[in-house]
Amino acid sequence: MKFIGITGGVGAGKSTVLAYLKENYKCHIALADDLAKSLMEPGSICYGALVDLLSPYQVFDGAGRIEKESMARLLFSKEEVRAQVNAIVHPAVKECVLAQVKEARNQGRLDYFFFEAALLLEDHYEEVCDELWYIYASEDERRMRLKRDRGYTDEKIDQIFASQMPEKAFRQACAHVIDSSGSMEGTQAQVRQILG
Ligand SMILES: CC(C)(COP(=O)(O)OP(=O)(O)OC[C@H]1O[C@@H](n2cnc3c(N)ncnc32)[C@H](O)[C@@H]1O)[C@@H](O)C(=O)NCCC(=O)NCCS
Numbered sequence: 393m394k395f396i397g398i399t400g401g402v403g404a405g406k407s408t409v410l411a412y413l414k415e416n417y418k419c420h421i422a423l424a425d426d427l428a429k430s431l432m433e434p435g436s437i438c439y440g441a442l443v444d445l446l447s448p449y450q451v452f453d454g455a456g457r458i459e460k461e462s463m464a465r466l467l468f469s470k471e472e473v474r475a476q477v478n479a480i481v482h483p484a485v486k487e488c489v490l491a492q493v494k495e496a497r498n499q500g501r502l503d504y505f506f507f508e509a510a511l512l513l514e515d516h517y518e519e520v521c522d523e524l525w526y527i528y529a530s531e532d533e534r535r536m537r538l539k540r541d542r543g544y545t546d547e548k549i550d551q552i553f554a555s556q557m558p559e560k561a562f563r564q565a566c567a568h569v570i571d572s573s574g575s576m577e578g579t580q581a582q583v584r585q586i587l588g
């Protein structure tokens with residue numbers, strides 16, 4: 393079983409590529425954002441440390457859950473808080489995904505385990521993955537998609553872009569680049585070409 397990390401900036405088309413992989417290959421898909429969100433829930437392992445760190449900010453709702461919009465505003469505007477949150481959450485995400493990979497390897501039923509995260513390079517997944525893929529679309533294309541499909545403002549897009557690695561770093565670190573600027577069929581053909 394090959395352990396493949398899928399990365400790229402916000403709105404690059406990672407989820408769309410994963411949906412195709414899930415349909416067409418004997419694989420498991422894990423998403424860093426989903427794992428992170430579950431580990432940040434009340435009662436989960438990161439929650440206590442996040443309460444200690446984030447109590448000065450208005451990010452908790454009435455039930456004590458982290459409220460997405462205010463958390464996004466805080467994390468993408470305050471780099472030092474983002475780094476502290478990442479230092480709590482990302483090691484826990486990595487531990488969790490590595491345990492899942494180990495379990496999948498023991499069971500021996502899958503051809504691939506794909507793990508998607510915008511922050512694979514920051515968290516040094518090149519050390520644990522068999523290979524990394526970079527899903528690429530230009531910043532202009534991603535900005536257009538994020539405004540059209542998610543209603544993000546230019547300010548939010550600028551902040552997220554600034555918090556993620558530049559294109560050059562992704563290209564240097566990843567064995568394969570999938571250009572998702574064209575049609576879905578074109579993107580899927582690139583995936584087939586890589587996996588044979
Ligand atoms: C910031 C939050 C509230 C934004 O949630 P929202 O649903 O509005 O957006 P979404 O999750 O789709 O994120 C938008 C983009 O930002 C990226 N992103 C998320 N967290 C971070 C971060 N800490 N640093 C840099 N980019 C990030 C995502 O990968 C995605 O590309 C949420 O992502 C979060 O709680 N992040 C902290 C946990 C984390 O670090 N997750 C990233 C993977 S480990």
Ligand SMILES: Nc1ncnc2c1ncn2[C@@H]1O[C@H](COP(=O)(O)OP(=O)(O)OP(=O)(O)O)[C@@H](O)[C@H]1O
Pocket residue numbers: 400401402403404405406407408409510537541572573574575576577579
């Ligand atoms: N050829 C293509 N390949 C992949 N996605 C495409 C393509 N053309 C358009 N898109 C669109 O790009 C948008 C963003 O894709 P997606 O949500 O998969 O991004 P993402 O990289 O997963 O973002 P995030 O980092 O927020 O998780 C989607 O609306 C998708 O339909």
